[in-house]
Amino acid sequence: MATSAQLQLHAGSGGLVGLGNMVSKEWNSWWRTRRGLTHLILWLIVINGLMFLVGVDERQGSPPQEVLDELIEVFIRAGGLFATIGIVLATQSAVVSERQLGTAEWVLSKPVSRHAFLLSKLLVNGTSFVFLAVVVPTVVFYLQVIHHALMQPTVVPFLMGLLLHVEHLVFYLTLTVLLGTYFRSRGAVSGVAIGFLIAGSILPGVVPSVTALLPWALHPIAGTIARTSTVPDGAHVTILMCGLWSILWILLALWRFGREEF
């Protein structure tokens, strides 16, 4: 192949060929367009706006510790619910649209592996979304808590609670990407993912034994840990299973996408 004197060709043909370039492209789609700014504003309004309203309401004569506990609980559970719906909606088109528009076909005609294509979406969508819908609102929340409760959350349990919140988001991110490799429409992808989320408020009452094995209990567990520093009984199983499900979704998505035809 003809090359100019200085250009250096990429070598190697492993499963992650082209990952760096794909990550860079995905990163630019978040941070060199309005997408990142839109999410930043959205999540500050939704999560921190909600916390502001709760804080104003709770401050009316309640003891500071009570206000603090209430704020942490609402932040983890309600903020978590919104962020979960958000990550599904933000990534529902990650695979489906590329397939529909033909950009996936174009990219995959270049020396890039299908694994790299899919993993770049998981990595960049995951980190960008977590930064915008978890990290930034958490920093703002921390300041809000000091303002409303005149106290600080205990750092380590609070961070552990947040980690479980992120684990919950990763579960839905991987599930959404997996669904994107199977379905042809965004509606089907988000419908199934959000339907699964909603099922979490119905199924545990009907079949209580499934709760420990699925991510629905993660937010209550995260709230308890963040507030009280105690790990509820059986939480380890849920935390472990949620991680395993996410890994399984990734493996299934890679397998399915590897068989896809464009």
Next chain:
Amino acid sequence: MYQETVIRTDKLTKTYKGVEALKALDLEVVPNSIFGFLGPNGAGKTTTIKLLLGLVHPTSGSASVFGHDIVGDTIDVRRRIGYLAQEPRYYEYMTARETLRFTAKFFYRGPRDSIEKRVAETLELVGLTDKADRPTRGFSGGERQRLGIGQAQVNHPDLLILDEPAASLDPMGRRDVLAIMEQLRQRATVFYSTHILGDVQRVSDTVAILDHGELIAQAPIEELLAGSGGVVYSIELKGDTTSAYQRVSNQPWVSEIHVAADGNGSRWQVAVTDQEAAERELLRLMLADDSLTVTQFGRKQYELEEVFMDLVEGNGNGH
């Protein structure tokens, strides 16, 4: 000197839900050719291209590009290919320059200045320098196609695969695309599918015709245009042709004469079995008659369209 075959397929077959889109294709493309890949809609041209690129998986058979297996070594295959899809799509938020830079970075890891230089050269080649920093969402069909050719050759590929590169272009756009193809031929093999037979006749040196997933012809263009029905002479005449017809048809080397009225005169198609005898005697036999004027005489040149229609209709796709 040994030259590796660029594309070789061996009984390459693709079936979609029980329907054979490609039937045991055996194809061979030699280096530095412009290989025209023809066929009616649904003939299997795009399927073949996608198989070569690893975008779809073969049902059976095998193929290699520069000796690399299209299934096992698909990354190595794609490193040496530039591909332009039938309807090229890009990320609309990217500019033309960003699109080419993104493409180049799949092939080159640096240095940055050299990549930028290559991108600028490519923009120049396809005439998009003045639109380099505009998002592609505002590009016209012709500009998209130019960008498509640019991204397909930004890595200076050894094999350029173009799927209907001129289909959506106006005559000037088509002319430009063909000129770029001829320019690129100096350093690469060009394999392209098209419906525009005039373009194929103009630039291709080898042609393959596919119909209903089957290869029905593959030959150098001159061979294909010479026709498969033997040597035929085309003659235009004025005057009384009765005795001339008698003389010519009595020759043992004349197999068929087809006469058609043409204004004041007539046009003959004389099929012969002995080309040497025909070259020596045919014109003389006509001119032996003083009342007859020969206004045109020559060996018949087939148009590709004629050959294509004959082959495709002969294969059962005629309407």
